[in-house]
Amino acid sequence: MASAIEKGESITLRDEFDDTKTTRFNAGSYTCKILQKPVIEKGITTLSPKPVKERRKYYLSNLASMSPTQTRIINPHYYKVDISDSLYDLKNNLINSLLKEIKDLNDHE
Structure with missing residues (x-):
């Protein structure tokens, strides 16, 4: 699924607990960005720290992209997270x- 997301293809996610609930993202209707970057490789630091003002600007711009219902302090709307079919x-x-292993162990006792 990661490659489909990186290519911007259509993807379908499902609720982990309810098979009937799915969310579909059509190609071109979403953007993605890599959230994790290597910080240390072979014992050497690969990223230099960014200035505080630059980090603040980044975080505020990300916060502004969220719905006010998700950022309010009192009774926030929880951000929905689904999983892929393969996961x-x-x-x-x-x-x-x-469960099968446990059952087999119990049957042999």
Whole structure:
């Protein structure tokens, strides 16, 4: 899914707990940016610290892009996060595998 997001392709996310709830992002309707960058590689610092004013400007611009319902202090609207189909399937397969192992152990006792 990461490559689909980086290419700006259409993606569908699903609610982790309710299979009937999905969110679709059509190609061209969203933007993405890498949030994590290497800070140290092979023991050497790769990023130099940015000045405080530059960091402040960055954070305020990101905050301004959020809905006021998400940034209010009292009774904020929670930011919805869904997972991809492949992550959902992986999670369920791991849970089912563990449940099977536990059942097999209990059956052998």
